[in-house]
Amino acid sequence: MYMQHSQLNRTKLELLAPAKDYQSAKNAILCGADAVFIGGPAFGARVDATNKIEDIKKVCSLAHRFGVKVHVTLNTLLYDEELKNAQDIIYELADAGIDVLIVQDLSIFTFDIPKGIELHASTQCCIDTVDKLRFYASLGVTQVVLPREFTKDQIREFHEACPSVRLEAFILGALCVGVSGICHISDYLKGRSANRGSCAQICRLPMQLFHNGKEIAVGHLLSLKDNYLGDHLDDLLSAGVTSFKIEGRLKDKNYVANTTAFVSSKLDSFIKNNDQYERASYGKTKIAFKADLDKTFNRGFTDGLFTDNKKALPFSATPKFLGPKIGTVVSVKRRGKESEITVKLAGKTVLNNGDGLTYLKESDSALRNSINISERVPSVDGFRINSVTEQNPKSAVINVFGRVNLTSGTVLYRNLDAEFEKTLDSKNFAQRSVSYDLECSVEHKEGNLYTLVLKAKDESMNTACESLDFEYSSELGVISPEKLKATLSKRLDEYSLLNNLTITGETDRLSLRLSSVNELRRKVLTACLEHDRVNADSLFIPFKFESDTLRYPKNNIDSRLVLNSVSKRFYEACGSKVGLDDTPSESLEKNSVMTCKFCLINEYGTCSKLGGKVSGYTLSVSGKTFKIRVDCKKCFMHILSE
Structure with a gap:
């Protein structure tokens, strides 16, 4: 099956695929990804998915052949002693050629971000209100990873409020039952913070639900099915989403290949019938297998958060x-x-x-x-x-x-x-290539002096020109038309594909060695096909405490989300105090170790909106009992540490 990535003046759609390592990134790129997200040497929110700078450089080199962006995750909360290392890593990542940093800690917005690198706000930032969205837009964020809990109407509200910021939504993969960025239960029980990349996945453990001391349910009660929104592309796009993210940075390379190929095919089929859109990258992708989501890891699929159908969310038998x-x-x-x-x-x-x-x-x-x-x-x-x-x-x-x-x-x-x-x-499970045109001309300068000129243009309209002067010699002889064509028809490598070859001029005077022509061909194709980062002119302006007058849209910030003095100063400069008060709403936030859109009372009892009682519920997990409180107005369940 061929998937065509074009370059027309239309709204660009990005398929963002996960990558644990270089091989997974390669699989994603070959199977049709428009961008990949991958962890760097540290601070990438997955302690088991780090990569050396030299491997990131290899990913960038391959990705940029197809206009594929490389997003690197630097989205853990940082301690003071880690700030210098984080800045140094950013410099190294810039030298490697990355396109995007996905960030959480506000201190990074004071860093020196080299030209050509965009900052994207991680879902860990918990940007759940329009005011927060505008705040991050004012900081210079170009793309926001939406909360998994958002419905179509919430996404549309974001897009209408801040249309200049691109919106990224999870389209496939595991669902966190807790709101990302404010889930502390792993840290509370195991000393392993999700905001430090060490989530112990407490939500996947077996647990007991009690009402007034009586057990009413036992099982993997908070374990949700996997998210799949591939059948809601029209709704997502009309709401303002242009980047579609597959979760799974800890999954193996075959999971990445299968899921990427599946969603890529979905996007291509949609674009075929909606020509106002195009893919954000280019190149032809040939898939030698039939992608099938049932063939790789999943817990069953749901669209329950997006459609606000919470009854469709859990699969409590097993994670x-x-x-x-x-x-x-x-x-x-x-x-x-x-x-x-x-x-x-x-x-x-x-x-x-x-x-x-x-x-x-x-x-x-x-x-x-x-x-x-x-x-x-x-x-x-x-x-x-x-x-x-x-x-x-x-x-x-x-x-x-x-x-x-x-x-x-x-x-x-x-x-x-x-x-x-x-x-x-298998070796040829997927192939991806960029087509190019090559023009060859032999131009007469004077006397016996001639110039061999090679011009290349690839499907992204990137061009290159190389020339070689030579002197015609009847004794040396000339390259035959057949040998010249055969030499120029050679591809640069497996990722390139000759579309059209044109040979003109005085080729009967081409007295050069074939090796010289071959070398010139490689030189011009390398210049044409090996691209730099995708948005090389992107420029981020760091936050200045002395002059910037931004306001953070919350008066108080949970101290669990502020681990360094720069972030503390940042919030305070933006009018927020670090530390929650003892008001009812802030006490609830302060004692909450998990906040969920999925509600155990609604699932195993009766929702208050249907006349049910919501007091007296507790949850026992990993030897600890938690109280359950619900905010029925906002439709959230809180699991409390006390």
């Missing part, structure tokens, strides 16, 4: 990847060291040697009253298929090493499709 249902167990027999399993297949399932199958293993009835919550909820178990010995459209017989504890009727799922993974691991 792990079960995979699509493939059938049910008919029988299990022991065959020496193997188990032979007969499976009744679901739909058009075809099993492969090496597939990974899963099933939900119910808790032991004897442990149903255990004080250990994890012993009371279903667990995911699984096995790999050693061989498929029989298979027809309705059933299959598979062999598995060792003993498996399965009973007739057990539902089986597949979370690893061996053939699909094999395709993604």
Whole structure:
């Protein structure tokens, strides 16, 4: 399948894909990303996804071949002793060629940001009001990562209030149940702060919900399905979104390839019927596999936050990847060291040697009253298929090493499709190339002096020209037309594709070595196809305490969000005090370790808007009991530390 990235005067749409490392970034670029976001050496909000500067430089070099932007995350809160290192890293990232810094800590807005680098506000900034949006726009932010909780109407309100700021929305991937930037439960329980890149994912743990001391629910109660808004492109665009972000910077390279190719195809199909839009990057992408979201990690999909359908959000059985249902167990027999399993297949399932199958293993009835919550909820178990010995459209017989504890009727799922993974691991799973035109002319200067001129122009309208003077010599001979054409038809590399070759002039006087022509060809194509950063003229003006008169739209700031003296001074210069008061609303904020749009009372009890009682609810997780309070007017649930 070919996906065409064009360069016309239309609204540019950006598909922003995650990258844990260089290989993941390469997969994203080859599969159609218009931008990638990746962690640098430090402070990138994912302690397990850091990258050396030399690897970032490699990513930039490849990305810029296609006009793909490189966003580097520098979006943790910083301590005073880290500020100098953060500034030094920014200088190194600038030398590597990055296009964007995604930031959270306000101290960075006082830094020296080299020319050509945009600042984007991370979702960790929790920009949830129009006044906050205007504040960050005044600081020089060019793009804002929207809260995951936003509905279409909230996004539209942002765009109408500040149309100059580009809006970036999550279109696919894991959902944080807590509002990003103000979720402190991991830090509270484990000393691992999400705002420092060390989230312990407490929300994915098993937990108990109580009402007036009585247990009313147990399971992974706060674990949400994955977000997918690919069927809402029209709504997102009409609301003002132009950047579509895939979550998953800790996912593997095949996840990145599959999800990027899938969303890229969605965008291309939409643009085909809406020609006022175009992709933000260019190049032809050829995908050798059929992208399928069910084939890689997911917890099921929901659009519940965007559509304000909170009942569609949770999947409390497990936070792990079960995979699509493939059938049910008919029988299990022991065959020496193997188990032979007969499976009744679901739909058009075809099993492969090496597939990974899963099933939900119910808790032991004897442990149903255990004080250990994890012993009371279903667990995911699984096995790999050693061989498929029989298979027809309705059933299959598979062999598995060792003993498996399965009973007739057990539902089986597949979370690893061996053939699909094999395709993604193949050399030519995806290709991307930029087309170019090459003009060759041999021009006579005087006497026996001539000039070989090569002009190249790629599909982004970038041009280059190189020339070589030479003296015609009948003794040396001339390059034949066939050899000249063959030499000039060679691509620079796998990422380039010759569209049109024109040869004119006095080619019968071209008495040069082929190696000289080849060298000139490489030189002109390198100059034409290897681009600098995408917005090289972008200029950020740092905040000056002495002269800037901005106002932050909140009187008081939670001290948990201010870890250095520069940020403290910044907030104070903008009229805000660091530290919350004891007013009812600020006490709620001060004691809240998690704020959620998803409400456990609405899910397992009755919402106050429907006449339900909202007092007396507590949540037990990781050996700690939390009170639950709700702000029904704003429709948020707060989990309180006390």
